[in-house]
Amino acid sequence: xxxxxxxxxxxxxxxxxxxxxxxxxxxxxxxxxxxxxxxxxxxxxxxxxxxxxxxxxxxxxxxxxxxxxxxxxxxxxxxxxxxxxxxxxxxxxxxxxxxxxxxxxxxxxxxxxxxxxxxxxxxxxxxxxxxxxxxxxxxxxxxxxxxxxxxxxxxxxxxxxxxxxxxxxxxxxxxxxxxxxxxxxxxxxxxxxxxxxxxxxxxxxxxxxxxxxxxxxxxxxxxxxxxxxxxxxxxxxxxxxxxxxxxxxxxxxxxxxxxxxxxxxxxxxxxxxxxxxxxxxxxxxxxxxxxxxxxxxxxxxxxxxxxxxxxxxxxxxxxxxxxxxxxxxxxxxxxxxxxxxxxxxxxxxxxxxxxxxxxxxxxxxxxxxxxxxxxxxxxxxxxxxxxxxxxxxxxxxxxxxxxxxxxxxxxxxxxxxxxxxxxxxxxxxxxxxxxxxxxxxxxxxxxxxxxxxxxxxxxxxxxxxxxxxxxxxxxxxxxxxxxxxxxxxxxxxxxxxxxxxxxxxxxxxxxxxxxxxxxxxxxxxxxxxxxxxxxxxxxxxxxxxxxxxxxxxxxxxxxxxxxxxxxxxxxxxxxxxxxxxxxxxxxxxxxxxxxxxxxxxxxxxxxxxxxxxxxxxxxxxxxxxxxxxxxxxxxxxxxxxxxxxxxxxxxxxxxxxxxxxxxxxxxxxxxxxxxxxxxxxxxxxxxxxxxxxxxxxxxxxxxxxxxxxxxxxxxxxxxxxxxxxxxxxxxxxxxxxxxxxxxxxxxxxxxxxxxxxxxxxxxxxxxxxxxxxxxxxxxxxxxx
Numbered sequence: 001x002x003x004x005x006x007x008x009x010x011x012x013x014x015x016x017x018x019x020x021x022x023x024x025x026x027x028x029x030x031x032x033x034x035x036x037x038x039x040x041x042x043x044x045x046x047x048x049x050x051x052x053x054x055x056x057x058x059x060x061x062x063x064x065x066x067x068x069x070x071x072x073x074x075x076x077x078x079x080x081x082x083x084x085x086x087x088x089x090x091x092x093x094x095x096x097x098x099x100x101x102x103x104x105x106x107x108x109x110x111x112x113x114x115x116x117x118x119x120x121x122x123x124x125x126x127x128x129x130x131x132x133x134x135x136x137x138x139x140x141x142x143x144x145x146x147x148x149x150x151x152x153x154x155x156x157x158x159x160x161x162x163x164x165x166x167x168x169x170x171x172x173x174x175x176x177x178x179x180x181x182x183x184x185x186x187x188x189x190x191x192x193x194x195x196x197x198x199x200x201x202x203x204x205x206x207x208x209x210x211x212x213x214x215x216x217x218x219x220x221x222x223x224x225x226x227x228x229x230x231x232x233x234x235x236x237x238x239x240x241x242x243x244x245x246x247x248x249x250x251x252x253x254x255x256x257x258x259x260x261x262x263x264x265x266x267x268x269x270x271x272x273x274x275x276x277x278x279x280x281x282x283x284x285x286x287x288x289x290x291x292x293x294x295x296x297x298x299x300x301x302x303x304x305x306x307x308x309x310x311x312x313x314x315x316x317x318x319x320x321x322x323x324x325x326x327x328x329x330x331x332x333x334x335x336x337x338x339x340x341x342x343x344x345x346x347x348x349x350x351x352x353x354x355x356x357x358x359x360x361x362x363x364x365x366x367x368x369x370x371x372x373x374x375x376x377x378x379x380x381x382x383x384x385x386x387x388x389x390x391x392x393x394x395x396x397x398x399x400x401x402x403x404x405x406x407x408x409x410x411x412x413x414x415x416x417x418x419x420x421x422x423x424x425x426x427x428x429x430x431x432x433x434x435x436x437x438x439x440x441x442x443x444x445x446x447x448x449x450x451x452x453x454x455x456x457x458x459x460x461x462x463x464x465x466x467x468x469x470x471x472x473x474x475x476x477x478x479x480x481x482x483x484x485x486x487x488x489x490x491x492x493x494x495x496x497x498x499x500x501x502x503x504x505x506x507x508x509x510x511x512x513x514x515x516x517x518x519x520x521x522x523x524x525x526x527x528x529x530x531x532x533x534x535x536x537x538x539x540x541x542x543x544x545x546x547x548x549x550x551x552x553x554x555x556x557x558x559x560x561x562x563x564x565x566x567x568x569x570x571x572x573x574x575x576x577x578x579x580x581x582x583x584x585x586x587x588x589x590x591x592x593x594x595x596x597x598x599x600x601x602x603x604x605x606x607x608x609x610x611x612x613x614x615x616x617x618x619x620x621x622x623x624x625x626x627x628x629x630x631x632x633x634x635x636x637x638x639x640x641x642x643x644x645x646x647x648x649x650x651x652x653x654x655x656x657x658x659x660x661x662x663x664x665x666x667x668x669x670x671x672x673x674x675x676x677x678x679x680x681x682x683x684x685x686x687x688x689x690x691x692x693x694x695x696x697x698x699x700x701x702x703x704x705x706x707x708x709x710x711x712x713x714x715x716x717x718x719x720x721x722x723x724x725x726x727x728x729x730x731x732x733x734x735x736x737x738x739x740x741x742x743x744x745x746x747x748x749x750x751x752x753x754x755x756x757x758x759x760x761x762x763x764x765x766x767x768x769x770x771x772x773x774x775x776x777x778x779x780x781x782x783x784x
Contacts, residue, residue, distance in 0.1 A: 030067065033063045033064075033067060033071065034067075034070065034071065034074045036063075037063070037070075037071040037072075037074040037075045037078075038074050038075060038077070038078040039078070040075055041053070041074065041075030041076060041077070041078035041079035041082070042078045042079065042081070042082040044075070044079055045078075045079045045082035045083045045086065046082060046086070053076050053079035053080045053083055054076065055313070083114075084114045084148070087114045087115035087118070088114050088115065088117075088118035088148045088151075088152060089118075090115055090294070091114065091115040091116065091117070091118035091119035091122065091152065092118050092119070092122045092152045092155055092156060094115075094119050094294065094295060095118070095119040095120070095121075095122030095123050095126065095152075095156060096122060096126065096156055096159070096160075096161050097161075097276060097278065097295050097296070097297065098161065098276075098278055098281070098295075099119070099278060099280060099281065099294075099295045100280070100281060101116050101119035101120045101123065102116055103115070103116045114148060117146070117148065117149055117152075118148055118149065118152040119152075121148075121149035121150075121152040121153045121156075122152045122153070122155070122156035123156070124153050124156075125152065125153040125154065125155065125156030125157035125158075126156050126157075126160065126161055128153075128157045129156065129157050129158070129159075129160040129161075130160075133157070135153075135154050135157035135158050189201055189203065189216065190203035190204070190216055191203070191205075191216060191217045191218050192204065192205045192206045192209065192218050192245075193205065193206065193245050193247075193272060193273070202215075203215055203216050204245055205218035205245075206218070206245055206270065206272065207245070207256070208220060208221060209221055241257055244257045244259070244272075245259070245272040246259035246260075246272055247259070247261075247272055247273045247274050248260070248261050248262050248265065248274050249261065249262060259271055259272050261274035262274070262298060263298070263299075264276065264277055264279075264297075264298030264299045265277060265298055276295070276297050276298060277298075278295045279293065279295060279299070279300040280293035280294065280295045280300055281295070285300050285302070286302075287300075287302035311323055311325075311343070311344030311345050312344060322341070322343050322344060324341045325339070325341060325345075325346040326339035326340065326341045326346055327341070331346045331348070332348070333346075333348035334348070334363050334364060335363055335364065336350060336351055336352065336360070336361075336363040336364015336365055337349060337350055337351065337364045338350075338351050350364045351364055352364065352365070352366060354366035355388065356388070357369055357371075357387075357388035357389050358388060368385075368387055368388060370385050370390075371383070371385060371389070371390040372384070372385045372390055377390075377392035378392070381393060398411035399411070399435065400435065400436075401413065401414055401416075401434070401435030401436045402414065402435055413432075413434050413435060415432045416430065416432060416436075416437045417430035417431065417432045417437055418432070422437055422439070422452075423452045424439035424452050425439075425451070425452050425453045426453050426454055427441055427442055427445060427453075427454040428440060428441050428447055428452060428453060428454045429441075439452045439453075439454075441454035441455075441457075442454070443476075444456065444457055444459075444475075444476035444477055445457050445476065456473075456475050456476060457476075458473050458478075459471070459473060459477070459478035460472070460473045460478055464478065464480075465478075465480035466480065466493065466494045466495055467494070467495065468482060468483050468486045468494075468495040468497075468517070468518060469481060469482050469483060469486070469495050470482075470483055482495035483495065483518060484518070485497065485498055485500075485517075485518030485519045486498060486518055497515070497517050497518060498518075499515045499520075500513070500515060500519070500520040501513035501514070501515045501520055502515075508520060508522065508535070509522035509523075509535055510522065510524075510535060510536045510537050511523065511524050511525055511528070511537050512524065512525065521534075522534055522535050522537075524537035524540075525537070525557070526557075526558075527539065527540055527542065527556075527557035527558045527559075528540050528557060539554075539556050539557060540557075541554045542554060542558070542559040543559055547559060547561070547574055548561035548562070548574055549561070549563075549574060549575045549576045550562070550563045550564050550567065550576050551563065551564065561573055561574050561576075563576035564576070564603065565603075566578065566579055566581070566602075566603035566604045566605075567579060567603055578600070578601075578602045578603060580600045581593055581598070581600060581604070581605045582594075582598035582599065582600045582605055583600070585598075586598070593605060593607065593620060594607035594608070594620050595607065595609070595620055595621045595622045595784055596608060596609050596610055596613070596622050596782065596784070597609075597610075606619075607619055607620045607622075609622035610622070610646060610781070610782060611646065611647075612624065612625055612627075612645070612646030612647045613625060613645075613646055622784060624643070624645045624646060626643050627641070627643060627647070627648040628641035628642065628643040628648055629643065633648050633650070634650070635648075635650035636650070638652065639651060639652055639653075640652075640653050640664055640665060640688075642690040642692075642776075643692070644690075644692040644778040644780065645692055645693075645694060645778075645780040645782070645784075646780050646781070646782065649690070649776075649778065651688065651690070651776070653665055653667075653688050655667035655686070656686075658670050658679065658682065659686065665687060665688040665689070666685060666686070666687045666688070667685065667686045667687075668684070668685050669682055669683065669684050669685065681767075681770075682770070683758070683770040683771060683772040684769040684770055684771055685771050685772070686772045686773075686774065687771075687772070687773045687774065688774050688776070689704065689773055689774065689775045689776065690775075690776045690778070691703055691704065691775060691776070691777045691778070692777075692778040692779075692780065693779060693780070694749070694779075694780050694782060694783050694784055695746075695747070695748055695749030695750070695779055695780060695781060695782060695783055696746055696748070696749075696783045697743075697746065698746075699743055699744055699745060699746050700730075700742050700743060700744050701742065701743045702740050702741075702742055703729070703740075703741045703742065703743055703775075703777070704740070704741040704755075704757065704773070704775055705734075705738060705739070705740045705741075706719065706738065706739055706757055706759050706771070706773055707737060707738035708737040708738070708759060708761060708771070709737075710736070710737050712763065714763065714764070715737075715761055715762070715763050715768075716736065716761070716762040716763075717736060717737050717759055717760065717761055717762070718759070718760045718762065719731060719733055719739035719757065719758070719759050719760075720757075720758045720760075721741060721755060721756070721757055721758075722755065722756040722757075722758070723753065723754050723755040723756055724755060727744070727745070728743055728744065728745050728747050728753070729741055729742065729743055729744065729753075729755060730742045730743075730744045731757070739757070739759070741755065741757060741775065747779045748779075749779040749780045749781045749782070750778075750779060750780060750781040751778075751779040752776075752777065752778055752779070753776075753777040753779075754774070754775070754776055754777070755774075755775040755777065756772060756773070756774050756775070757772070757773040757775060758770060758771070758772050758773075759771045759773075
C-alpha cells in the first residue's frame with residue numbers, strides 16, 4: 001500500500017517526466033491536483049526569472065487543505081526543473097554572445113550553477129566551431145558532464161557565436177531571436193557578406209568585388225567604377241543604400257555609402273558588419289548593488305541577485321513585498337482565533353473577549369482559571385476554587401508544644417516544667433519556653449538536649465584563657481598557663497613577652513638580634529646571610545641574584561659592578577650607560593675613530609661615508625666609488641664618463657669642424673690647403689683633460705705638464721694659460737719645449753675650474769702649429 005509521501009513523489013515524477021498515465025495506488029483526483037501544481041510551479045519560474053523556488057507563495061491552486069504542503073513540494077520540484085532549463089538556455093546565449101561565465105542567483109544554487117556550466121560548455125562548442133571540428137557530443141558525454149552540458153556543446157558547435165542582426169535600438173532587454181542560416185553556419189556560406197532571408201540566405205561582396213557563378217565566392221571587379229556595387233558587381237539606377245553591404249544602418253555620402261550601427265552595437269573593421277557591445281564586460285551598464293548584469297544582443301538587462309526573506313515574496317517587478325498569510329490561508333490560527341496580517345508574519349487574535357477569572361484555551365474558548373494552583377491564600381487558610389473566582393477558608397491546628405484554648409479559637413503554650421512532663425536528668429534543671437522547654441546546667445557544664453543530661457564544659461574550647469597561654473581543662477573548671485617565651489603578669493592577668501635580646505645580649509646572635517613576640521630571630525647585615533644554625537652569619541654572594549646590569553664581582557660582605565667594552569658604570573653603581581666614543585675621540589685628526597663621520601651606537605659606534613664613497617674593510621676609512629669603472633653611471637654612449645672623488649661627470653667631447661677624433665679625449669685638425677691661412681691659424685690639436693683632487697692639499701702642487709717633441713734646434717715654443725681668474729694657478733715653463741701648470745693657493749672644495757693651456761711652435765719667427773689642452777679641474781668637498 002503506497003503512503004501519501006509516495007503519491008507526492010510519484011506525482012512529482014509524472015510532472016518531471018511528462019508521463020500522462022495514471023499510477024496504481026494513488027487517487028486520480030490527487031494525481032490531477034499534483035499535476036496542476038507542477039504546471040503552476042513551471043509557470044511561476046517562466047513568468048518571474050527571479051522567483052525563488054524554495055519560497056513559493058501559498059495558494060498556488062485550489063487544492064484540499066491537507067494537500068497544500070504536498071502541492072508546494074511538487075511545484076518546487078517542477079520550478080527547479082524549469083529554472084535549470086531556463087538558466088542553461090540563458091547560459092548558452094550568454095556564452096554565444098561572448099559574455100563571462102559565472103554563477104548566478106545566490107538563492108537558487110542549482111539553477112545558478114546550471115547557467116555557468118552550460119555557458120562554459122557552450123564556450124567549448126564555440127572552440128570546436130572555429131576549428132571546424134565535428135559536433136559529435138559522444139566525447140563530451142564520455143566526460144560525464146551531464147546532458148545539459150552535452151546539448152550546450154552541440155548547440156554552440158553547430159551555430160557558432162551570435163552575430164548581431166538589424167534591430168531597432170533599445171535600452172532594455174528584449175527576447176533573443178533564434179539564429180538564422182548565416183549565424184548557424186558562420187563563415188561557411190559566403191566568402192564576404194551573408195544576409196539572412198525568409199527562405200534561407202544570399203551572398204554579397206564587398207566594394208570592388210563581384211559575385212562568382214557559385215553565388216558564394218567573390219573576385220575583384222577590375223571594370224567597376226562605382227562605389228556601391230553589390231552582388232553582381234554592376235552599377236544600377238536604384239538607391240545605393242538599397243543594395244548596400246551595410247548590416248544595419250546605411251547613409252549615402254554622394255560618392256558612395258557609409259555604414260553605421262545601432263545603439264548597443266559597434267562597427268567591425270570591414271566597415272559593413274556590426275558586433276554586439278558587451279556592456280557587462282566593459283562595465284558600461286547601470287545595474288545597482290544587489291543586481292547582476294546580463295548581456296543581450298544590442299543591450300543588457302539587470303537581474304536581482306538576492307531573494308526575499310521569510311514572510312515576503314517577489315512581485316513581477318522584482319520587488320520584495322509582504323506575503324499576506326491570512327488572505328492566502330496559510331496561517332496556523334485555530335477556529336476560535338482570527339488571523340491578523342503583519343509585515344513579514346501574522347498574529348492570531350481571539351474572537352471572544354473573556355472576563356476576569358477566565359482565560360483562553362487552544363480553540364479560543366473561555367475557560368475558568370483555577371486560582372488555587374497559584375497559592376493565592378495566606379498561611380493558615382485553605383484555597384477553594386469557584387467559577388470565575390476563589391475563596392480562602394481559615395484552618396486552626398496547633399503545633400508541638402501548643403494546645404487549643406477553652407473555646408478552641410486559638411493555640412496556647414504548654415508548660416512542660418510545671419506539669420512535670422519534661423525529661424531533664426541529673427544536674428540539669430527544666431526551663432519552659434514558648435512551644436517547648438530546655439534543660440539548664442550549672443557553671444562548668446553544658447546541657448545535652450538530646451539526652452537531657454549535663455556534660456562537662458570544655459572551657460578551653462571557649463577561649464577563656466588570655467592570648468599566648470595554654471589552657472588545661474578539668475571537670476567543672478580549667479587552668480591557664482603562659483607559653484614559652486612569655487611570663488605571667490599578675491596585675492594585668494595576661495602573659496607578657498620576654499625580650500631575649502636584652503636579657504641575653506651578645507649571646508644569642510652573631511650580628512643582630514630582633515625580639516619577636518614569645519621568641520627572637522637573628523639577622524645579618526647587608527652582604528651577609530644567616531647560617532644553618534640561624535645564629536651565625538656568612539658572606540652572601542650577591543652576584544647570584546644578578547644585581548648588576550652586565551658584570552658582577554663578589555667581595556666579602558658586598559659586591560662591585562663593571563661594564564662591557566663600550567659602556568661605563570652609571571651613578572647608581574649597578575646599571576651601565578653607553579660611552580659616546582664619537583664625542584670622546586673627536587677632533588684628534590688622523591687618530592680619530594672615523595675618516596668622515598662617527599655615529600654613536602649603544603655599546604659601540606659606526607663610521608659612515610658621504611655619498612659617492614664606500615666604507616673600507618677597516619670600518620673607518622672611506623674610498624671613492626669608481627662609478628665609471630663599475631658602470632654605476634648614466635652617461636650616454638656618446639659621452640665620456642670621468643670619475644671624481646665622491647661622484648662622476650659626463651662630458652660631451654665634440655670635435656669642431658675640420659677636426660677628427662683620434663682618441664676619446666683628443667681631436668686632430670685635418671690637413672689644410674696650402675693657401676688657406678685661416679685653416680692654418682686653427683689649433684693643430686685639442687685635447688680634453690680631467691683632474692680631481694681633495695680639498696686642502698698642500699701647495700704648491702704640480703697639476704699638468706705639456707711638452708713638445710723637439711724636431712729642429714731652431715724651433716721655439718710659447719705657452720699661455722687662460723681661465724685663471726682667481727689666481728689659484730701659475731704657469732711655469734721648465735725649458736724650451738715644456739711647461740707645468742701649478743696650484744699656488746689651496747682651493748676650498750667643492751669647486752670646479754676650467755683652464756685652457758695653449759702651446760705655439762715658432763719656426764723662423766712663423767707660427768707653424770698650435771696645440772690646445774683644455775683642463776677640467778674638480779675639487780671635492782672633503783679632504784680625502
